[in-house]
Amino acid sequence: MLFGVWYVYQPYMKNRKRYTNFMAYKKSILKWAGNKIRVMDKLQGHIGNPNTFVEPFGGSFVVALNTSANEYRIGDINSDIIDLYNLVLNDANFIETAKTYYVNGIDRETFNNNRIKFNETRLPYLFLYLNRHCFNGLTRYNKSGNYNVPFGSYEKVHFPEEEIKNFKSKFSDVTFKNTSFNDPSYYTGLGEGDVVYFDPPYLPASDTANFTAYTAEGFSMEQQEELANICIDLAGRGVKVIVSNHDVPIARTLYAGAKFYEISVSRSISASGGSRKRASEIFAVWNGDDNSLFDF
């Protein structure tokens, strides 16, 4: 009997520990497979409270949303995401209008029609609708730049009203950049007290897994190298730099000179032969404090 109670209780406690902090964070407007909310406590230990916080691979922007800074320079190359955020900030009736797209929306045919309409118009309200009704909150495009994620078949779909309100009050003075990570305007004048966080499309975790299709262009090895050079340059100016990536040998070579923090994330990744395995990731940190509570 006692053993039975322990058997049920023990995994519950493990998960409770893992998710308690995660529940405390503000959630993003977009559903985002692999967003960083689950490792936010560890990340926050490194980011602290910077003067300027820079995040050029923002995605769902949960990291910026849960970071307290005096100035934010944040963006993403994906114009669908950035157009949505800028509309949220500038359209006083955003919530009311966006809700109209949800009416009778949990239906494959409506989803497929809306996906066609979105690819013709790039209307941000439709992007939000698709993001919330699609399979697993994926953001994926084909080579022609058309959004191609299939219907998610959910019984209920959440409308992120609270998330939109939080986002508006947090970022009312921020203009989201729709540029590449190598845009110099992200980095001008940065120095000690500033933090740059990079969460690029990941290096392949295995020879067969290579998901870099957040944009039609993907993300090349040359871009990974260019990013590593930007990190080294910023670190030389006293800026604190953090990069997330898969824990693969090439990452440790690219970020040589940084301190590495290993994380095991609950997300599954594709492995060879179609099997799934747990992904190991790293934070590479330059100019970090050695007193991080979150070393692991």
Ligand SMILES: C[S@@+](CC[C@H](N)C(=O)[O-])C[C@H]1O[C@@H](n2cnc3c(N)ncnc32)[C@H](O)[C@@H]1O
């Ligand atoms: C791993 S996701 C970031 C997820 C984010 N940290 C979160 O928690 O939601 C990578 C992001 O990089 C963006 N991206 C891809 N290539 C880029 C580039 N050259 N410059 C800036 N952003 C890029 C993608 O659109 C995608 O949103």
